[in-house]
């Protein structure tokens with residue numbers, strides 16, 4: 001298990017974000033160092049997905065400051081090619097099989113050609129999707145499809161994981177798999193911010209929104 005080549009620290013100072021001009025989140029501060037994770041809690045509409053979009057650089061903070069640190073460099077936006085964002089909506093292409101989706105992602109994430117097949121088999125096995133990997137994903141169950149979404153985390157070699165309800169529609173065995181994937185990612189020196197109501201491990205700091 002290789003440590004990430006460029007460990008990242010994320011510092012948030014009093015950040016807040018608005019949606020359509022309406023304040024959603026206010027006054028969030030933390031420092032997230034390599035090997036640590038934050039679990040976002042909060043009721044529906046409290047701003048968990050909005051926060052993740054903000055950390056992904058998709059919407060700007062309305063107030064406060066985000067600072068990404070890597071190799072002595074500091075930026076207000078995430079460094080290019082460092083973030084894996086798994087949103088709550090599926091990114092699986094339903095006309096393709098799981099294997100074909102993963103083939104696409106290995107190209108997207110710049111995996112060298114000779115290593116692609118091995119990486120795909122490992123990822124499918126990890127998320128327990130090997131036995132349905134040749135079926136068109138439009139014909140799979142919600143939980144099976146979510147497992148394929150999560151395989152993206154095993155394909156991409158990225159130190160920042162932003163996961164929105166990764167365990168939605170996933171059974172207890174699958175939740176344990178997600179916990180282990182995150183644990184391994186943290187051991188490699190990655191960071192993770194995860195919106196979830198599930199218990200995923202002890203390395204998480206808790207951030208409760210909507211209070």
Ligand SMILES: Nc1ncnc2c1ncn2[C@@H]1O[C@H](COP(=O)(O)OP(=O)(O)OP(=O)(O)O)[C@@H](O)[C@H]1O
Pocket residue numbers: 019020024042043044045046047048049050051
């Ligand atoms: N694209 C958007 N345009 C305008 N308002 C939005 C948009 N997305 C979210 N909002 C608003 O921002 C607020 C927070 O939504 P968000 O999706 O971040 O909450 P959440 O905590 O992730 O909710 P859930 O638990 O239901 O997924 C809500 O009031 C929502 O209506």
